[in-house]
Amino acid sequence: MSRKAAPAAVAARAGTASSLPISIDDMCPVCKTMRYLNKDMEFLINTECYHSMCSNCVNRLFNDGPNQCPYAGCHRTLRRKGFRSAFFGDLSVEREVDIRRRVAAVFNQAEDDFETLRDYNNYLQMVEDLTFDLVSGNESKRRNAEAQLQAWEASHKAEIERNRKAGREADEQARRRQTAEKEAARQRRLDAIREAEDEKRGRLLSREAELDSMASADGGQRVQLKRRGQTSRVETAVNTAMATADVGKLSIRGLKERKVPAPDVPYDPFGGMRELVLPSRYSLEDGLSHPGIDKYRYDQGHTTGGYDFDEYTARVMFEAFAGLGVFIEDEKEAGIGLSTGQVATIAAGIAAVGDKMELD
Amino acid sequence: MASEDARYRQSSQFRLWSFSPAQLAAAREKANILAQSSIAARLASTPNTSAPTSNANTPDRDGTPSLPEFLTPAEEATMVSFYVSELLRAGDHAEVGEVVKATGAAFFRRFYITNSIMTYPPQEMLIVSLFFACKAEGIFPRIGDFVSKFGRDRPDEILAGEYLLCQGIRFAFDVKHPFRALKGASMELRRLGDIEEQRINAAERRAREILNFSPLITDAYFHYTPSQIMLAALSLADRGLAERLISHTFHYVAPPTDSGPGTPMAIGDAPTTRRELKIEDKEAIIGSQIRDKVLGTVEACRDMLAKELPERREHWSNKAVFKAQIQPIRKKLAKCRDPDRYNLVELQRARREQAGNRSDSEEDEPEDNGRSLEKDAAVFGDALPRDTKRRKVVKTEDPFGPPL
Numbered sequence: 001m002s003r004k005a006a007p008a009a010v011a012a013r014a015g016t017a018s019s020l021p022i023s024i025d026d027m028c029p030v031c032k033t034m035r036y037l038n039k040d041m042e043f044l045i046n047t048e049c050y051h052s053m054c055s056n057c058v059n060r061l062f063n064d065g066p067n068q069c070p071y072a073g074c075h076r077t078l079r080r081k082g083f084r085s086a087f088f089g090d091l092s093v094e095r096e097v098d099i100r101r102r103v104a105a106v107f108n109q110a111e112d113d114f115e116t117l118r119d120y121n122n123y124l125q126m127v128e129d130l131t132f133d134l135v136s137g138n139e140s141k142r143r144n145a146e147a148q149l150q151a152w153e154a155s156h157k158a159e160i161e162r163n164r165k166a167g168r169e170a171d172e173q174a175r176r177r178q179t180a181e182k183e184a185a186r187q188r189r190l191d192a193i194r195e196a197e198d199e200k201r202g203r204l205l206s207r208e209a210e211l212d213s214m215a216s217a218d219g220g221q222r223v224q225l226k227r228r229g230q231t232s233r234v235e236t237a238v239n240t241a242m243a244t245a246d247v248g249k250l251s252i253r254g255l256k257e258r259k260v261p262a263p264d265v266p267y268d269p270f271g272g273m274r275e276l277v278l279p280s281r282y283s284l285e286d287g288l289s290h291p292g293i294d295k296y297r298y299d300q301g302h303t304t305g306g307y308d309f310d311e312y313t314a315r316v317m318f319e320a321f322a323g324l325g326v327f328i329e330d331e332k333e334a335g336i337g338l339s340t341g342q343v344a345t346i347a348a349g350i351a352a353v354g355d356k357m358e359l360d
Numbered sequence: 361m362a363s364e365d366a367r368y369r370q371s372s373q374f375r376l377w378s379f380s381p382a383q384l385a386a387a388r389e390k391a392n393i394l395a396q397s398s399i400a401a402r403l404a405s406t407p408n409t410s411a412p413t414s415n416a417n418t419p420d421r422d423g424t425p426s427l428p429e430f431l432t433p434a435e436e437a438t439m440v441s442f443y444v445s446e447l448l449r450a451g452d453h454a455e456v457g458e459v460v461k462a463t464g465a466a467f468f469r470r471f472y473i474t475n476s477i478m479t480y481p482p483q484e485m486l487i488v489s490l491f492f493a494c495k496a497e498g499i500f501p502r503i504g505d506f507v508s509k510f511g512r513d514r515p516d517e518i519l520a521g522e523y524l525l526c527q528g529i530r531f532a533f534d535v536k537h538p539f540r541a542l543k544g545a546s547m548e549l550r551r552l553g554d555i556e557e558q559r560i561n562a563a564e565r566r567a568r569e570i571l572n573f574s575p576l577i578t579d580a581y582f583h584y585t586p587s588q589i590m591l592a593a594l595s596l597a598d599r600g601l602a603e604r605l606i607s608h609t610f611h612y613v614a615p616p617t618d619s620g621p622g623t624p625m626a627i628g629d630a631p632t633t634r635r636e637l638k639i640e641d642k643e644a645i646i647g648s649q650i651r652d653k654v655l656g657t658v659e660a661c662r663d664m665l666a667k668e669l670p671e672r673r674e675h676w677s678n679k680a681v682f683k684a685q686i687q688p689i690r691k692k693l694a695k696c697r698d699p700d701r702y703n704l705v706e707l708q709r710a711r712r713e714q715a716g717n718r719s720d721s722e723e724d725e726p727e728d729n730g731r732s733l734e735k736d737a738a739v740f741g742d743a744l745p746r747d748t749k750r751r752k753v754v755k756t757e758d759p760f761g762p763p764l
Contacts, residue, residue, distance in 0.1 A: 277363065278363060279363065279364060280362045280363045280364065280645050280646070281362055281364060281609050281610075281645060281646055282548065282609065287551045288547045288548070288550075288551055289547065289550060290543055290546060290547050290550070291561075292543065293543075313547070315540065316540050316541070316543045316544040316547065317544045317547065317548070318364060318367075318544075319536070319538075319540045319541040319544055319586060319587065320540075320541040320542075320543075320544025320545045320547075320548065320587055320590065321364045321541075321544070321587055321609065322364040322365065322367060322368040322541075322585070322586070322587055323364065323365055323368035323369075323374070323536075323585030323586060323587050323588070324362075324364065324365070324585065324587045324588065324591075324609070324654055325362050325364075325365045325645070325650055325653075325654065326365050326368055326369060326374065326585050327653065327657055328374070328378045328379070328380065328582075328583055328584060328585065329380040329381065329583065330380075332378060332379055332380045332383060333380045333382070333383070
């Protein structure tokens, strides 16, 4: 499809608007009927060429099937089905909105689909450029953009469909959440009403009891009181029935949308510090004992307070093996992890200097 | 990298108080030289000093007395070792635990690396070290009881040096000792199952005896890690056990594809199941190469400890030795010590006074010694009302105090 004729239409419209006292909104450009003569006149446009005409003309011209646009110089073939009333008074705006809607339907990626915000912004920029070309580019640009759009649509059909569905689902969910919220609010309101009702009834009952306690009351009044109590009871029964019906429909508010967790590495309770916590040169399995500890192992003075002998064992073993591979001379002179050869040369150099100093 | 080693490297003992022999010698020399120059300057600025300078040296042609002969770093080291033995005796006398004694000795040695024995009095500092070691190890004796054990009646003699000591040891109060490690080693040996109980017990007893003396009086704490010291002591007690333990620990033999025929096989029973490591990691943590290195280090540490076996206790407390070796140095020390700083009580009083003056004049605050003590660290000694020049000392904000 193309919008070739649209600028012309806009120009024509601008021209008539400036030269004629009667605006285009009031006169059909095809049959020249004026609004003055037909109060219910409605202007329709077709998205093919955006030439507006009154509904009478549309009926007249296109009732018998597709026909050419009645505007001079416009050779588009229009169908009756394509006509609709314009939402905007300015048809160029109408057209732009249509184009944008169409582009948005095709390029419907959400921000979550991109790895970084920058990527998403770049994508938005690309889409906007394309849209601009379609809306107000010259002939070649427009054709180019059109081709791009169609190519994209063809090649990413599945993806577009999926995104659209996702978008619809999100909309649906939002809508559902909203209705649930409304529902909950209504429920609360109902509860409040019922509570008030209960209170009122309680008050009535107590009053009734009070009246009953007045032993000598005449019959007529008692009947009246009874009836009043009954009516209120029926009312509350209806209310509770409604409330229970609502409870069935209620959905939980504020539920986070569940995301599929990425297949990740197993959870590490040490947060990557496992290497620093677990012993690497010894093991803390059973069989570690020392006569100096064993005599306290069943001593109530130690066990009652919850003293853990395994902790002590772990500490003792750690101290026995901590720093066994730390060679202070090498590490302080040359740094951790240097080869012995390097260290030796450095040490020799230092030794030489030291000798000289002592000679001095 | 082995996790135990990585954790040890985070300790203040490794970060602040481990040196190679060359570094340690350099630090001591530097402390000695700095002490000499500052003491010389101070002696020169006090024209009519007491007898020691004048009767030992003939006056120059200017009339100012020439400088006394200073101690050499080697002499200082001898004195420090002597005073450590004194400290251990004092600890025995005060009936404190072995860990407290060891911590006190470590504090004392650390303090006299960056400070010279000519600057601060070792006889006082050793009691300060011992007292502060009690606190560092979680035992809190009453200061009054503590000083009375040493026949003194003024607690401030000890309290005066306390903050000084803290600065000197750079606030590293945690000393890692090999005592508990020895227990771990004996546990591990017991688990092997094929060594007689008595042999282990005897070796442990002897090793503990060694640990209570030898590493403290030598520089072992500066050059080796506690586990290495422990193994060296164990090796002195029973060489077979120590080597067995090392070869059991570093049992890993690389798979035959890349291990040469000369690779020594691990002895001992089959290794217990451990968590899986990569081959190169295993090689680096429990491989044969590092085992040889550990063996070498332990051997070096053993040589160092062997010079000061527990039997040498007698040597240090021997009267004849004292007369022959220590007394001359002490006489020399009496002549060349720092006139301003040798009296800790006086020094602290002066600093407090100065702090009070300063806070009065600068901030119009009542005297608040505790808070301004830290600032004073940079300026001690200059409040003695003798020389106005000396008051102009550059204020530095180093919480560890000046080098001397």
